[in-house]
Amino acid sequence: MGTGHYFWAIFYFTSLCSASLANNAKINFREKEKKVLDQILGAGKYDARIRPSGINGTDGPAIVRINLFVRSIMTISDIKMEYSVQLTFREQWTDERLKFDDIQGRLKYLTLTEANRVWMPDLFFSNEKEGHFHNIIMPNVYIRIFPNGSVLYSIRISLTLACPMNLKLYPLDRQICSLRMASYGWTTNDLVFLWKEGDPVQVVKNLHLPRFTLEKFLTDYCNSKTNTGEYSCLKVDLLFKREFSYYLIQIYIPCCMLVIVSWVSFWLDQGAVPARVSLGVTTLLTMATQTSGINASLPPVSYTKAIDVWTGVCLTFVFGALLEFALVNYASRSDMHKENMKKKRRDLEQASLDAASDLLDTDSNATFAMKPLVRHPGDPLALEKLRQCEVHMQPPKRPSCCKTWLSKFPTRQCSRSKRIDVISRITFPLVFALFNLVYWSTYLFREEEDETF
Numbered sequence: 001m002g003t004g005h006y007f008w009a010i011f012y013f014t015s016l017c018s019a020s021l022a023n024n025a026k027i028n029f030r031e032k033e034k035k036v037l038d039q040i041l042g043a044g045k046y047d048a049r050i051r052p053s054g055i056n057g058t059d060g061p062a063i064v065r066i067n068l069f070v071r072s073i074m075t076i077s078d079i080k081m082e083y084s085v086q087l088t089f090r091e092q093w094t095d096e097r098l099k100f101d102d103i104q105g106r107l108k109y110l111t112l113t114e115a116n117r118v119w120m121p122d123l124f125f126s127n128e129k130e131g132h133f134h135n136i137i138m139p140n141v142y143i144r145i146f147p148n149g150s151v152l153y154s155i156r157i158s159l160t161l162a163c164p165m166n167l168k169l170y171p172l173d174r175q176i177c178s179l180r181m182a183s184y185g186w187t188t189n190d191l192v193f194l195w196k197e198g199d200p201v202q203v204v205k206n207l208h209l210p211r212f213t214l215e216k217f218l219t220d221y222c223n224s225k226t227n228t229g230e231y232s233c234l235k236v237d238l239l240f241k242r243e244f245s246y247y248l249i250q251i252y253i254p255c256c257m258l259v260i261v262s263w264v265s266f267w268l269d270q271g272a273v274p275a276r277v278s279l280g281v282t283t284l285l286t287m288a289t290q291t292s293g294i295n296a297s298l299p300p301v302s303y304t305k306a307i308d309v310w311t312g313v314c315l316t317f318v319f320g321a322l323l324e325f326a327l328v329n330y331a332s333r334s335d336m337h338k339e340n341m342k343k344k345r346r347d348l349e350q351a352s353l354d355a356a357s358d359l360l361d362t363d364s365n366a367t368f369a370m371k372p373l374v375r376h377p378g379d380p381l382a383l384e385k386l387r388q389c390e391v392h393m394q395p396p397k398r399p400s401c402c403k404t405w406l407s408k409f410p411t412r413q414c415s416r417s418k419r420i421d422v423i424s425r426i427t428f429p430l431v432f433a434l435f436n437l438v439y440w441s442t443y444l445f446r447e448e449e450d451e452t453f
Helices: 002-025 029-041 244-267 272-294 306-362 380-393 400-405 414-451
Strands: 062-075 082-094 110-113 122-124 129-133 142-143 150-162 174-181 191-195 201-203 212-221 222-226 229-231 233-242
Touching: 062 174, 062 233, 122 129, 122 233, 150 174, 191 229, 191 233, 201 212, 244 272, 244 306, 244 414, 272 380, 306 414
Parallel strands: 062 191, 062 201
Antiparallel strands: 062 082, 082 150, 110 142, 122 174, 129 150, 142 150, 174 233, 212 233, 222 229
16 A cells, blocks of 8 residues: 555656646747736826836936937938938837836847837937838837836938038038937926947948048037927037049049140140130130039038139139230230331331432432531431440340240240240249149148148
């Protein structure tokens, strides 16, 4: 009998152990999650209209910590002064009303997809122009509730934000675009936003922008005071540097080439009027078209930009080359008029001398007229002889370096029109080179000063 009772006792104990193991294996933790959610969010148990308590259940403001993950920066528009960004936005706060039993660590967190089930901070983006959520395939949003009552809200959004720009150094400029987040209705007595400790802002690796480079970003606070109270605010400043290589290839080098092409007219013959006029007008119109195309991609600001100085001076050089031909043409016609007058004067003198010789030949009885030895004051021949003697008697002057260098040009002894062309061949390139030296020195040094500031 003792042995039988012992056998039945072992059998009963084994049955109990196997039943308990089977019950543990059949536990459905999804059902547990449903029960927990019904328990903490059931009707009459949780009111999403009431904000959470402060730290340690006090009546202080609710603390909400923010962090961002910048997925991409699509466009940065100069003419609209805005930029588009896609980011993952996260908020985290503690609501002690949402504490639950984690079943010995087996429930790490509860997941919700309906934001209206729990209290949410009334955060908005103060410099937003447009924005939208992402709903493909499902809404890109989730809420996680942790056993200690901590709530994590994460959503993927795309925003178009205002970015006021200072274009005085364009295209050698740097721009600071901000992302501002603030509370709309809760003052700092009820709600305070803080950056998450550690790494509050993250940027995707290999971020590529067409005309800019993201140099760095800074996080800061921007609380604002109004008539209705003080509101908590956070901001991220993104520092963008404009890529200059694009503008060097598309603007600066073509403008230099147009200016140099306009100088070709200085080497053409002054009589080639159609060639010089067409060259000057063509370069002037091309430069004007280039300038208008640049201004069309920029907002109409009231100050002068660096690109305005460059295009304005280049346009002035091209216009100056066209005016130079007008001056050459006027000087050429003036020289031609003087030559015609001299030729007529020589023809008249020659005609008078021929008439006088004819009279001397026909008058055979005329006596030989002796030239007086005394010089009369009005005798032009004597004055000419005296001037030649004075020239020969003057000591030779030492030639200057400039005159010696200019005498190498064959046009030195030519007409004024050719002399103007020779001077323009030297003056225009020198002045343009001096302008380049001053321009790049001024704006590059100013860019470095802004960077250090």
